[in-house]
Amino acid sequence: MKLTKSNYFSQEANRHYMSNSQFKSFLPSYGGCEAQAMAKINGEYEDPPNKAFEVGHYVHAWNEGTLDDFKANNPNLYASTGKTAGQPKTEFKHCNKMIEILESDPLVLKALAGRKEVIMTAELFGIPWKVMLDSYQPILGEDTGIFADLKTSKEMGGKFWNTEMGVYENFIHHYGYTIQMALYAEVERLVSGRENWLLPHMVIVTKQDPPDHEIIYFDYDVIEQSLHIVGKHIERVKAVKSGMVEPTRCDKCAYCRGTKKIKKIKHFSELSLY
Template identity: 65%
Template sequence: MKLTKDNYYSNEANRHYMSVSQFKNFTPAFGGCEARALAEVNGEYEQESSTAFDEGHYLHAWNEGILEEFKTSNPHLFSSQGKTKGQLKANFKHCNKMIEVLENDPLVMEALAGQKEVIMTSKLFGIDWKIMIDSYQPEIRVFTDLKAIKEMDGKWWNKEAQVYENFLDHYGYIIQMSVYAEVERLATGRGYEKWCVPHMVIVTKQDPPDHEIIAFDFDTIVQHLQIVSNHIERVKAVKTGKEKPNRCEKCEYCRQTKKIQRVKHFSEFSLY
């Protein structure tokens, strides 16, 4: 299957290819639910588009240089009533503040230079993967992913591991950068461990926004590709129907389709 920007996120593409987001959706360690992930791949369930999803697309449209087209194609970004009718909604006005912060930082603009929204595919762990790189500079072997998040400070609880994590571990961003590095290396035919250096540009939704540029070393890529390797056989077995998916009983899909199988003892309910 040949991937384009038009079909990259389609059900057909998701059935044919593994992606980092799909891998995380199948993996409880990254907040995934096997039952929901399989239903999504099979076209039986679709999560509603969230405000955060639209804000991310707004930021990426700016990075790609098509923000005005994006706004024209998405009238729901604008208020439709009252004194603010025809104006950008408040959260997207704040996205403009985030963009201004990035535009005013020369090192950020350096990191975000290059080719935009570059699609690549390669076979990894015995299956086909797809990636879309936000900003790609092959001549200096650097690529950059752009992320808008609520905040960078703080700690996030991983219930399965029973530990607190930073945002990079909790949201699987290091996994993403490692897989992107390996798929790009394989797709371009470079030798073993001759990766591009992965970077992330992070901008927060705080007022005023905070921002950072984060780089990842090659040892980290090796370690996190091993983490993917540790989980991928289970993911493949569930996606292909060889194993029955487990339900988390907490996500939107599980709540919608829940049928109680047994009565729980009160001691099964824990704070974390």
């Protein structure tokens, strides 16, 4: 299947290719659920609208250079009633502050330079994968270069409880961004034919007022470790996606709550297990 920007996120593409987000959607450690993941792939479930995603899309459109088109094609960005009718909603007004912070920092603009929204596909762990690089600069010197991913975040210093590990972790680990950057690096390496990985960078801007922002990079050690994690789980994910194995329900996510059928009555003390 030939991928383009118009079909990259399509159901057909998601059936044919594995992606970073789809892989993690199968894993409970990243908030995933096998039953919900399969329902999405089969067209039986869609995530409800999420303002956080819309904010991310707004800032990404700026990076891609298509913000004017994005505004024109998304009338929901603007208030439709009251005194503010026709004006951007509060959260999207704040997006402009986030963009101003990024535009005012020369190192950010340098990190986000290059080709935009670059689609790549490669076979990895025995199946086809797809990635889309926000900004791609394969050559910044002799046999070097970077790619960068732009992220919007609530804040930079938040901490999240990892139930499986019993520890707090930062948002990079909580949302599996190390996994994402490792997969992108490996697919890019395979497509380019280079021997070594490009160093992944992440440009982060927060939704605080005023926004904070940072540039971080990921080294070869974390790429190798993260690919090992993918390799550890991929056979189970492949088996479930192919229909060879029945998906497990988490009974906690939106899909499972909406399709739940009680099979036994629980004693009140069992609630402590949740």
